[in-house]
Amino acid sequence: MKTNSFPPDYKGFRFPPEIISHAVWLYFRFSLSFRDVEELLTQRGIVVSYETVRQWGLKFGQTYANELRRRRPRCGDKWHMDEVVLTIRSQKYYLWRAVDQNGNVLDILVQSRRNKKTAKRFFRKLLKGLQYAPRVIITDKLRSYGAAKREILPTVEHRQHKGLNNRAENSHHPTRLREKKMRRFKSAKHAQRFLSAFGPISGHFQPRRHRLSAGEYHAMLQTRFQTWNEVTGVKLVS
Template identity: 35%
Template sequence: MRLSSRRRPCSPPKSAFTGFRFPSEVIVVAVSWYLRYNLSYRDVEELLIERGVEVDHVTVFRWVQRFTPLLADAARFARHSPGDRWFVDETYVKVNGVWRYAYRTVDQHGPVIDVLVSARQDAVAARQFFLRALRVLKVRPTEVVTDAAPVYPAVLDELVPSAWHHVVRHANNPIEADHSQLKHRLRPMRGLGTDQTAQLIIAGHAFIQNLRRGHYEPGFDASPELRVATAFSELARVL
């Protein structure tokens, strides 16, 4: 018996939106609203209902959990190169009633480079944070500005020995000012349930900030008011 040499036609890759009842346009709008504005999941639910889209706030939560990392990952290779001067600091966030540390860094141009939510404030957490940032961006800073926390010198000497470690009073104002924007966004959430959710939401907030500031190619040519909407529409088409 001869086997047929005819090849089966290749089926196109499935979209990340396959299997969802609502169209991608509705999903990405809901996700962008939640990440961008000071809204709860119920607020987003009400705004959608006002526009004729009946969706439960639990579904909005699931959309945010599912598509925030996918959208950020789709934009990863269209991110503008970060600067070489990094401002690093950690702030407190409450997760399920327990305080956690959110390590964050920005460069001299303003974009958030990376974030890490950790239960600890020690050399292990600091090392993990820098390893993430260096691995994702594949760029090494020439200067790192931190507070006077004793864990940083040894970690920086190990991972970026060529960088100048700068510790000066008020030198870290850029990242501290950026912390306030994050806290303003987290306030209406009334707490985060898990460390994983906190990591996702804080990273998503940073992603939105960077899009709005024009640090990604998607949406870059749009007016500042339309950058996020334009970028999310472009990114949704490649998921």
């Protein structure tokens, strides 16, 4: 697990890191619009526009997400992969997603096709970001996976079965909720940018609660909030 020696640069921003990071956390953690976050901050006496919240999300969302990814323990060696259709301005795009056996989102990729070339691009993106190869990959019966796997991961076991891939398919549900709240994505670039930050930030605050006692769950949340404060450069009041 790596630590961050360089906190985010808040120079030139009128509001302190505590407010900025809280607004970004609200937006990416819950199904809220920029106007919803604006209203919640106003209730606390913090007057900002929804456009300011949007700019904070663009500026810091991916920065926070990248550091959370670097700090998390190594994920599992069984990768579940799946793709789902996104309709953007009446055109079909495909959201490729990989999760491990514990449900941790490994990475995503938004593309206009789901052929061998795109599958190879997704495999390379995963290997570059995670820097280790899986023991086994599990996919549906899309032939692009097998063709790409034979070139990129020739020694890795590959299981293709629709029923084995429920974990990856279930991981699309949070995306569908946000897609509905946002009234669909505006472009493929917009979807890629939002989901790249949304996955690590939202997942960081959603441990597998059904496997934890109440005490364990709250202790884990406290630890994860402490990590969040370190990532965002927020100083805790002792």
